[in-house]
Amino acid sequence: MTQHAAKTRVRWWLAIAGAGTVLAVAAGLMTAGVGMPRIPAGGVRIDAPDTLVVRDASGATTELRLINGLPALVDPQVFGIEAVDTTSYVGAEVPVDADIGFLMPGEEPPASRQVRGQAIDDAGELRDMYDALGGYVVIDDGEGGALPEELDSSGDRTAGKGSSNLVVQVDDEAVSRLFPAYNVTLRDASGAEAEAPAWDVQFDLAAAHEQGRTNLPLPLAWYASPFAHALDAAAPWLLWGFVLVTLLALALARWDHVRARRADRPGSRD
Numbered sequence: 001m002t003q004h005a006a007k008t009r010v011r012w013w014l015a016i017a018g019a020g021t022v023l024a025v026a027a028g029l030m031t032a033g034v035g036m037p038r039i040p041a042g043g044v045r046i047d048a049p050d051t052l053v054v055r056d057a058s059g060a061t062t063e064l065r066l067i068n069g070l071p072a073l074v075d076p077q078v079f080g081i082e083a084v085d086t087t088s089y090v091g092a093e094v095p096v097d098a099d100i101g102f103l104m105p106g107e108e109p110p111a112s113r114q115v116r117g118q119a120i121d122d123a124g125e126l127r128d129m130y131d132a133l134g135g136y137v138v139i140d141d142g143e144g145g146a147l148p149e150e151l152d153s154s155g156d157r158t159a160g161k162g163s164s165n166l167v168v169q170v171d172d173e174a175v176s177r178l179f180p181a182y183n184v185t186l187r188d189a190s191g192a193e194a195e196a197p198a199w200d201v202q203f204d205l206a207a208a209h210e211q212g213r214t215n216l217p218l219p220l221a222w223y224a225s226p227f228a229h230a231l232d233a234a235a236p237w238l239l240w241g242f243v244l245v246t247l248l249a250l251a252l253a254r255w256d257h258v259r260a261r262r263a264d265r266p267g268s269r270d
Helices: 003-031 205-210 220-224 226-264
Strands: 051-055 061-066 072-075 080-084 115-120 126-139 149-151 157-159 167-170 175-187 193-203
Touching: 003 226, 080 126, 080 220, 126 175, 126 205, 157 175, 157 193, 167 175, 193 205, 205 220
Parallel strands: none
Antiparallel strands: 051 061, 051 167, 061 126, 072 126, 080 115, 115 126, 126 193, 149 157, 175 193
16 A cells, blocks of 8 residues: 555545544433424423413403413424324414313313324323423402303302303413313412303414424424434444544544554565
8 A cells, every 4th residue: 555545544534433423422412312203301391471461342341360370282292203283273262161171080071172293191102292391370450351151159259151152352372262160269468269261271382482482492292203313313323433433433444543653664565
């Protein structure tokens, strides 16, 4: 082997080692979860506003306050998304449902709950994934409001159930539906407690994600992409593969460099 040919081979091996290093770094970032379709701990969350104003056709309003500042969570808590609908179903008017929207154990949700796709739950089972619900309580201003109410068996005001064809406007562009909920116990400054009507507010995942209000930093469709899931599963293997390629290329570059130096010594023959 001539000295020129040996140096050329060394340069090639070093170039391969450099490329392997870059690819190993990329694979390491993927192994750590960067750019991968992984669901954050705690599930898919939507940033719900602290207050909402609901207005009916007559102009009457009801103000709702987020209960305990809790975020709206996609139902159920999911650990992996297999299919997702990226279409927004938010309209100019928001329907008020007649049924409880919260998913009770062993019960089917109302048909009006928006199915957003299919996901893996905490038991490792594939099941329907629904748009997020945020829990809100009515802020009583003593002026009546836009949402229906009724009295329960204890004489407490509660969210009206059984309403039909009622639509309202809500000052949030991600709200798609309202559901009556179970009462919430409020405590005033004096420590007195009272029951207050509560509502579950459904937030459209696609609309909220487009507004940058979810804890999913990547495009929504990416979390259900088969290619993305395959790439995530392969990332650790790619990391070790690129590390081995880099080490092998460096070893061969060293070998050819040593051979070239030996060939340059007086009296040596290639």
